[in-house]
Amino acid sequence: MVVVSADKKTDIDILRFTTVGSVDDGKSTLIGRMLYDSKGVFEDQLAAVAKTSSKKGFNGIDFSLLTDGLAAEREQGITIDVAYRYFSTPKRKFIIADTPGHEQYTRNMVTGASTAHLTIILLDARKGILDQSRRHALISSLLGIPNFIVAVNKMDLVDYSKEVFEKIVSDFKDLVSKLNFNLEQVKFIPISALNGHNVVYKYPCDQDGNSDEQMTWYQGPTILDVLETVDVQRSITHKPFRLPVQYVIRVDNGQYKDFRAFAGQVASGIVAVGDELVSLPSGARSRVKTISSFDGDQDLASAGQSIALQLEDEIDTSRGDMLVKPGQEPELKKEFKANICWMSEQSFELNKKYLLKHTSNKVKAIGTAIDFRLDINSYEKHSASSLKLNDIAQVSFKVLKPLALDHYSENHITGSFILIDEISNNTVAAGMVI
Amino acid sequence: MQTLEPTKLDHLRQLEAESIHIMREVVAEFKNPVMLYSVGKDSSVMVHLARKAFFPAPLPFPFMHIDTGYKFPEMYEFRDQFCASIGARLIVHRNETAIADNMNPFKYGTDKCCGALKTGALLSGIAKYGFDAAFGGARREEEKSRAKERVYSVRDEFGQWDPKNQRPELWNLYNSQINEGESIRVFPLSNWTEIDIWEYIKLENIPIVPIYYAVERDVVIRNGIIIPVSNEQEYLKPKEGEQVLKMKCRFRSLGCMPCTGAVPSEVTDLDGIIQEAKLARKSERENRVIDLGSDSSMEQKKKEGYF
Numbered sequence: 235m236v237v238v239s240a241d242k243k244t245d246i247d248i249l250r251f252t253t254v255g256s257v258d259d260g261k262s263t264l265i266g267r268m269l270y271d272s273k274g275v276f277e278d279q280l281a282a283v284a285k286t287s288s289k290k291g292f293n294g295i296d297f298s299l300l301t302d303g304l305a306a307e308r309e310q311g312i313t314i315d316v317a318y319r320y321f322s323t324p325k326r327k328f329i330i331a332d333t334p335g336h337e338q339y340t341r342n343m344v345t346g347a348s349t350a351h352l353t354i355i356l357l358d359a360r361k362g363i364l365d366q367s368r369r370h371a372l373i374s375s376l377l378g379i380p381n382f383i384v385a386v387n388k389m390d391l392v393d394y395s396k397e398v399f400e401k402i403v404s405d406f407k408d409l410v411s412k413l414n415f416n417l418e419q420v421k422f423i424p425i426s427a428l429n430g431h432n433v434v435y436k437y438p439c440d441q442d443g444n445s446d447e448q449m450t451w452y453q454g455p456t457i458l459d460v461l462e463t464v465d466v467q468r469s470i471t472h473k474p475f476r477l478p479v480q481y482v483i484r485v486d487n488g489q490y491k492d493f494r495a496f497a498g499q500v501a502s503g504i505v506a507v508g509d510e511l512v513s514l515p516s517g518a519r520s521r522v523k524t525i526s527s528f529d530g531d532q533d534l535a536s537a538g539q540s541i542a543l544q545l546e547d548e549i550d551t552s553r554g555d556m557l558v559k560p561g562q563e564p565e566l567k568k569e570f571k572a573n574i575c576w577m578s579e580q581s582f583e584l585n586k587k588y589l590l591k592h593t594s595n596k597v598k599a600i601g602t603a604i605d606f607r608l609d610i611n612s613y614e615k616h617s618a619s620s621l622k623l624n625d626i627a628q629v630s631f632k633v634l635k636p637l638a639l640d641h642y643s644e645n646h647i648t649g650s651f652i653l654i655d656e657i658s659n660n661t662v663a664a665g666m667v668i
Numbered sequence: 669m670q671t672l673e674p675t676k677l678d679h680l681r682q683l684e685a686e687s688i689h690i691m692r693e694v695v696a697e698f699k700n701p702v703m704l705y706s707v708g709k710d711s712s713v714m715v716h717l718a719r720k721a722f723f724p725a726p727l728p729f730p731f732m733h734i735d736t737g738y739k740f741p742e743m744y745e746f747r748d749q750f751c752a753s754i755g756a757r758l759i760v761h762r763n764e765t766a767i768a769d770n771m772n773p774f775k776y777g778t779d780k781c782c783g784a785l786k787t788g789a790l791l792s793g794i795a796k797y798g799f800d801a802a803f804g805g806a807r808r809e810e811e812k813s814r815a816k817e818r819v820y821s822v823r824d825e826f827g828q829w830d831p832k833n834q835r836p837e838l839w840n841l842y843n844s845q846i847n848e849g850e851s852i853r854v855f856p857l858s859n860w861t862e863i864d865i866w867e868y869i870k871l872e873n874i875p876i877v878p879i880y881y882a883v884e885r886d887v888v889i890r891n892g893i894i895i896p897v898s899n900e901q902e903y904l905k906p907k908e909g910e911q912v913l914k915m916k917c918r919f920r921s922l923g924c925m926p927c928t929g930a931v932p933s934e935v936t937d938l939d940g941i942i943q944e945a946k947l948a949r950k951s952e953r954e955n956r957v958i959d960l961g962s963d964s965s966m967e968q969k970k971k972e973g974y975f
């Protein structure tokens with residue numbers, strides 16, 4: 235909430251990130267600190283929290299109370315679900331998916347990570363890498379998050395020691411050497427969430443306004459510096475064009491004769507009037523006649539936009555189909571392999587029918603083989619015949635009708651799916667096509 | 669051939685695209701959706717996005733206004749004019765029994781009053797028309813328990829929310845499967861903040877109720893909240909011993925007259941509102957009498973079926 239002149243055209247975009255850490259590593263404190271120092275928290279919210287803090291016997295403000303939303307969590311003093319937080323600076327708007335670190339909540343972490351451009355992995359300087367950190371690194375890499383900050387917290391409790399920090403950095407590098415982590419995407423930052431070092435400010439001020447200079451040996455950016463500058467374009471507009479058709483808009487009145495437009499959000503690439511398109515799975519072809527909108531027709535649409543296309547010819551296309559450009563078609567597959575994270579108390583069974591939702595498509599699916607289950611601590615592959623809550627595995631699937639699939643590593647939207655249990659209606663798995 | 673540069677979307681266009689995507693999903697996957705239209709700024713934005721989502725077709729769902737009878741006269745006037753001007757089908761639904769029994773916040777307290785006139789009316793309205801999906805303009809930023817709300821929020825037959833049993837929501841894949849009798853609340857504005865809303869209203873020139881702008885009003889200070897008073901209605905009269913002041917003020921969020929406080933302000937245009945929102949040190953719900961009950965009062969209401 236920094237003052238920007240209201241009539242200035244913004245070129246602020248959105249960065250979505252998650253924070254993960256083990257219990258007590260200081261995740262809530264870090265988020266509270268970021269919200270507080272960037273003025274993303276209001277006085278009345280702070281007042282409510284200050285009241286509760288003093289009830290719990292805290293001096294000053296317990297920042298973690300700002301982020302623990304549900305009464306049950308406040309009572310038990312733990313975070314049990316994904317919560318979303320918002321703040322902005324003159325450079326960016328930020329959406330934080332705040333997810334808990336306990337093992338039983340891996341599914342929440344997967345949920346938060348699924349839309350993230352960046353993950354902050356939090357470590358306690360006194361403890362270094364824990365079992366949970368291994369898990370967090372694995373899940374982040376599985377979900378293809380493109381950027382990381384490894385924040386080594388509570389540096390104040392280890393005398394702001396450079397040696398401690400460097401040891402943890404090298405341990406982390408060893409750990410992820412087994413994963414396909416690009417270390418160039420990782421920034422290591424020593425912080426004190428409690429005192430504020432290297433979060434928003436390099437040297438936070440104490441109550442008397444004196445800046446508290448610690449860790450002068452660290453020359454790198456603060457957490458906020460990284461958040462504000464990391465590139466999130468992910469070159470999604472330079473990938474092949476994909477438009478999953480969500481809905482067909484039809485009008486036939488005085489003004490619009492036989493109007494029929496295919497509506498959806500462009501998953502990747504760009505499309506222009508006149509472009510030839512192929513509808514999958516049918517293979518029917520036509521050209522873009524208009525890209526129509528409330529604000530008038532456009533010549534071009536890009537990844538991320540929700541649009542409606544009219545085509546030159548009457549081709550048979552409807553919800554669940556995908557419009558793409560000829561020569562750039564994704565493969566149509568009835569059998570494929572995917573990494574999945576199982577999210578239900580009821581175990582995953584082979585040859586049982588599930589409903590699979592991929593883009594705007596819902597089809598019946600069965601798992602035909604569990605290729606392996608991944609031990610999320612040792613990263614070893616094990617054989618398995620069923621999967622339990624929070625298991626991660628590679629599974630072979632068969633679906634009833636062909637799907638236009640991309641590899642998840644190529645396209646997070648056209649390469650991801652969920653599984654739904656037909657009895658409970660619950661979302662039971664997150665899937666990433668390989 | 670000309671080379672075309674991809675459009676870089678700023679935060680408002682990113683939010684717009686996400687909201688439109690959500691609305692189209694719901695309309696494609698549910699039989700009988702409705703938009704809960706509450707006349708305020710968030711509803712104004714939500715309606716605008718819906719018009720974009722289905723353009724040039726007419727809106728594929730009706731609006732339902734849950735009317736407590738205590739709304740500001742300017743809100744009723746705006747509602748009727750606005751809905752007529754865009755050709756929306758408007759259902760006004762009220763808990764007539766409770767209104768006939770003179771339900772009010774003074775005698776019964778805000779919890780009971782909201783329970784009957786808002787939650788009760790909402791649930792009976794959804795049941796009466798058989799709606800299976802209801803769009804609401806709530807935003808996660810507004811309140812702590814809303815921060816955990818999904819975009820698709822499944823409600824049981826009694827409209828209740830079970831915060832511990834929410835479905836995971838991944839990527840932009842929403843799970844629309846529900847059982848007979850269940851319904852969902854959908855929050856297409858989940859990721860918008862108050863400032864986003866105002867910036868978008870300005871960018872898109874969206875009509876809003878005029879009481880968001882400051883005028884001089886007769887007010888009293890009641891429990892630290894600035895409450896407008898008038899002699900027109902019995903319940904708007906100042907109470908014994910209350911001193912009536914003239915104050916230039918406006919509303920940051922709109923609710924029922926007895927329970928909505930004003931904020932002192934000189935602002936008469938959108939730039940001013942945006943500037944105030946950016947400088948605000950208090951959340952926009954600071955002036956809602958209903959939320960101040962306790963730290964968990966919103967969560968409790970939501971569990972009971974409130975949106």
Ligand SMILES: Nc1nc2c(ncn2[C@@H]2O[C@H](COP(=O)(O)OP(=O)(O)O)[C@@H](O)[C@H]2O)c(=O)[nH]1
Pocket residue numbers: 255256257258259260261262263264298387388389390391425426427428429
């Ligand atoms: N000394 C010190 N304590 C911290 C720091 N960050 C967090 N803490 C404390 O560590 C405890 C756990 O922090 P919390 O944010 O609740 O952890 P979470 O479980 O990861 O959300 C609290 O008592 C915090 O005050 C830090 O940088 N330095």
